[in-house]
């Protein structure tokens with residue numbers, strides 16, 4: 001299965017991508033990380049500083065998986081609202097989960113500040129509006145609950161929304177502490193910096209498969225070599241065998257356009273991230289070079305269509321949605337693609353040790369907040385490996 005079809009934007013922004021060799025002889029390590037996307041990159045970066053011997057492999061080039069299709073909205077708020085989580089998992093765990101996401105955002109900010117490359121990271125607010133009058137109540141409920149538990153949140157009525165953005169919506173909440181990023185640059189930079197540590201080795205074009213567990217080591221084979229590893233982490237994204245592991249996940253397809261640059265965002269206050277209560281939702285953000293990235297129109301099918309004519313049909317729908325908000329822009333879709341998108345059924349990602357296989361872990365960023373999940377997920381996996389525990393590991397465990 002191909003994870004996306006069409007023309008991606010982020011790869012056009014990347015010059016001088018580092019190259020890593022293909023694995024061609026047997027190796028041993030403490031931690032083998034399979035998959036050099038957002039999850040694998042963050043984990044490698046964190047483990048590099050723990051002085052553990054780490055091998056990171058990817059069957060393709062670094063950062064070419066779903067992380068290159070990611071639209072780069074970083075938000076502590078989830079596709080499932082806090083008050084909805086409270087109804088399914090109870091208030092205490094719902095707040096604990098939102099706090100994990102909030103801390104994941106804080107962690108991403110700290111990392112962005114220390115990376116040497118410019119990863120086009122900007123702090124942003126997010127506007128989440130009621131798509132219909134029927135959703136006003138849910139927005140108010142969400143505002144009350146986020147406020148009660150000290151998350152940075154503001155309520156906007158119809159007038160305030162119109163004043164700030166120039167479009168009419170019934171009600172909205174505005175969260176702070178969010179951000180935008182060039183996700184592919186983030187992945188490439190994390191791996192570049194981690195690979196400078198002598199305890200980290202990175203191999204591209206190296207697909208691996210599990211063989212067996214023997215004498216305290218997992219054995220994995222690639223085309224040309226065997227890797228012996230004490231701990232193994234699957235950071236394989238939507239291509240993982242999560243489905244065969246019976247984790248409750250679903251794979252859909254979604255569409256994205258990136259427009260031509262726009263000369264001024266005067267009526268788009270703070271160039272905040274914008275999304276809505278309708279499902280599937282429409283969302284948009286701006287880029288460092290003044291483009292608009294817009295996405296949505298999700299469908300319950302795994303692989304995106306290949307035919308450019310079909311993709312252009314979706315692009316026109318997304319352009320129409322942007323213009324419903326900002327009719328003043330002269331827009332065309334410079335980049336159009338469709339991509340596979342994975343979610344868990346309960347809205348919580350799957351992160352942790354395999355309950356049946358010792359020292360085998362999964363760090364899977366399933367969900368609209370995949371990057372934030374990869375951020376706190378990589379910390380959980382790091383601590384499970386180095387300390388044997390993490391206080392919030394039970395929330396995201398695989399056998400829940």
Ligand SMILES: Cc1cc2nc3c(=O)[nH]c(=O)nc-3n(C[C@H](O)[C@H](O)[C@H](O)COP(=O)(O)OP(=O)(O)OC[C@H]3O[C@@H](n4cnc5c(N)ncnc54)[C@H](O)[C@@H]3O)c2cc1C
Pocket residue numbers: 034035036037038039040057058059060061062063064065066067068069070071072073074075206207208209235236237238239240254255256295339340341363364365366367368369370371372374
């Ligand atoms: C269109 C779209 C928009 C999105 N927008 C956002 C957003 O705005 N904000 C957000 O937070 N999240 C977003 N996401 C989600 C986000 O992209 C994912 O959560 C994230 O990319 C997952 O990263 P990953 O490292 O788990 O997977 P990937 O980036 O797919 O990396 C997995 C890697 O594993 C490798 N691999 C797989 N099997 C093997 C094997 N056997 N051997 C070796 N290598 C292997 C693959 O080659 C791949 O490089 C979006 C996703 C899509 C598709």
